[in-house]
Amino acid sequence: MNDRTSPALSAVDRPNSYIGRSVPRPNARRLVQGRGQYTDDIAAPARTLYAAFLRSPYAHAQITRIDVAAAKSAAGVALVVTGAELATVCEPWVGVLTHFKGLRSATQYALAVDRVVWQGEPIVGVVAESRALAEDALALIEIDYAELPAVTDPDAALLPDTPVIHAELGSNLAFALNLESGDAEAAFRDAHAVVSGDFRFGRHAPVTLESRSILADFDPSTRRLTVHQSTQTPYQMQDIFARHLRLPQADVRVVAQDVGGSFGMKLHVYGDEMATAAMSVMLGRPVKFVADRLEAFQSDIHARDHRVRARMAVAADGEITGMIVDDITGVGAFSAYPRTSAVEGNQAIRLMGGPYKLRNYQGRLRVVFQNKGLMSQYRAVGHPIACGVTEALVDQAAAAVGLDPLEIRRRNLLTDDVYPYTSPTGYIFERLSHHQCLEKLERLMDYAGLRANQAEARQRGVMRGIGFAAFIEITNPGPAFYGVGGAHITAQDGCVLTLEPSGNLRCAVSVTEQGQGTEAIMAQIAASAVGVPIEHVRVITGDTEATPYGGATWASRGAGIGGETVLITGKALRANLLRLAGVMLQAPAEALDIKDGLIVDAATGQERLSLPELARIAYYRPDTLPQGVQAELSAAHNHVPRGQPFAFTNGIQASHVEVDVETGFVRLLNHWVVEDCGRIINPLLVDEQVRGGVVQGIGAALFEECLYSEQGQLLNGTLADYLVPMAGDMPDIHVEHVSTPTLHSELGAKGAGEAGAAGAAAAVLNAINDALQPLGARLLQIPATPERILRALGKLDAPGRPTSGEE
């Protein structure tokens, strides 16, 4: 529209565009040199105090007595607060949203009142001159508990004789959903073969490098609260601090500077963080809390604790004709606030079978409470569950009808002629590229060569396997995601773009940076839209006082929604600047262009005026402009996707593994991803996102699982006991792309943050099962630990013990 030089090209396609280029992230050097400003790095204001929390050692218990007298008089202690006392300052919450019909949860207090419902739940907060003194005071607190039976197993949670965790709810059922499309029963009746599985997915901890951190500073003279917090969503948290601490929203400022990983974990409300802010209000002093690693394991949200019984019907020619899925998931003691714990299960059963043509589908979801830490949204919410179940069944179906795993996918993936397509579960796909991705993957991995290698290796007794996982990914959620259910969570983003007196651009945007390169992406878009060198753009994020209100960063929305907002704003500023330049140069704005920070003649490209000169005149010598001319040096715009509920992406992954059938260990040989996130703004950053997600998926596939005792005790709350994928364990991850831009935005970008995590675990498990297949073994549980693999092979009977005859 503003690009008069080449009408066929949009702002993002211009020859000097940064879109599509692997621009390095501007913050990389700073972070690598240790100059990051994470919440714990921020110089503590004068008189800062430090919080520590006494946490429940029981998964479920009545608190019969609390004695904090000794703690109150301990050295350096400024405040000791119990749950009941804190509740007078901080309103409790209930993690439900109205668009999840029937979703229930109980009132949750920042600090437990009368009863504890998970091990690690905070009970008493102590604020002292140092964290050490606060912890010393914690040791002086006496609490008597009457232990109650713990509910841990999701299946058992709904049995009639199982204790009900929240008596007022009548049962441990938080949410149930039944989906039905087509005639699944008939599909199974008429099937050539039916395959099935009882799948288990291990509870997964986020393990961010930077743990949850908060520095809350309430100034009693102005009654303003300033919170530095390691969060993805400063605006959501501004609203929450305001409402729950009964402060005007305008008097709360939330600042999220550098954030060391979040993966969805840092957008939920946590009792210890709310209590820290509340205690700052109570004291009128700054209070800081940084979760230690054990606190992170015990109280960060977890994800992926699902058990899924599923069946798939297949015709003789390999056509998948139906799927029936029953998913039960335990989400801990409460539905998380404010986004609920229904989303993961909801997405899991709606994404089942998603890449394929099948129309006959029955999905049943039950979300249950249990005496464990909370589960909620974490990277690729629900996707690994749906993908894991679907792709494992597809492999079984291929075997049942004698087809190659890649061939059965080729026969069933949605074809290019069906779009726009509405899935059996109601998702709308604008345009996907399953078949292009599959063909690209087949070439990329040299599939025929790998199969030959596999056959040759088997001759030597070496068991290698190849596993595939086609996936779809939900990105760029529109307004129907949270706000519609009553949450004060916005789906729009805002951008304010300003030409500064120096001639540089200042881009304040509501999407936030957690290490994924948001700043680079936004700078590329702003620079391209206006026409300046990227070095002349400074991006500002993560401060409710300095950046416009917006959804921030989650659900792979930053580039697609935030980026589009910056593009729209950049085009508006560009129009302003060209209009002004036209006045100064006495030329029609249409005859001018902005390139590399210069106003040029559109036709010839000849320089007419530099942006610094334009800015100098506009800011310091407006007297030289004609009467009535006002220089508009800023543009501000908001944007929310309105065309479709989500921008779906798609792709396919493949894993090549070698399984040592004597030890059960899996060696990852190679991993491939071909994905389609629409227009790629920065290939380097997209590939980083995909690889990071793949590594997280491999963690789920092989290593990561929160282990609990039957009494609800978390048994592996250290990084010595909870295994995470290490660089040395990782295979090469080859990433290629197909690009099908969404037509609902000018930028055309879809999300890329969760594609890797969506399908990696499914591909690895399929590869393991492909390796084990000649031995008649099959594993339907992740992580696929050596012990589980040996048990699948019949080499172990009871946990950890060799079967008789084995040594």
Add this chain to the structure above:
Amino acid sequence: MELQGQHVIPLPRPQVWAALNDADVLRACIPGCQALTKTAEDRFTATVASKIGPVSAVFTGEVQLLDIVPGLSYTISGSGKGGVAGFAKGRSQVVLADGPEGTVLSYTATAEIGGKLASVGSRLLQGVARRTADDFFTALVNQLAPAPQAVPSAAQPAPEPGASRPAEPAAAPAAYHPAPSAPAPARSSALPWILAAAGWLIAAFLAGHLTR
């Protein structure tokens, strides 16, 4: 966690039984035991200090003796609160029998830990519990029959190395002494102490393993 073990104590059964019911003996033998007090015929309170990794904790708790068959067996049930470190609960059945080399003490124990202890130390529980049990019985034998020399079986007063049964290498350290004249107050009411000891053993194990 479940644990079982067997120890041969080169002393006659009544003497072992009495010792296991002697608060002073138990207090001396339980690692980190600061106090052990009888509160009822079959109940005791105890305080055991320990350092668990980065966490220092003082466990306070109760021990109860159940199913007492004097001179033969009982069950110890105990639980202790370790403040911010969490809690420990344990139950142990102890059975004494006459053996060729003295009294054969067999125990089965179950222990449960909670809070930080569980989340930080579960992996180490089994090993430490076993080691702590061994340490306790070693200390017990030394307490009853202090001797610089290793000694064989109770039936053989003559000092002789190799008192421990080969099958139970951890059970009988070389310091075992027959001690025919060991001080053995035959307070049958002291049976509970044994149970207390076992309960406290468990707590102490927990504490102990966490320091590893």
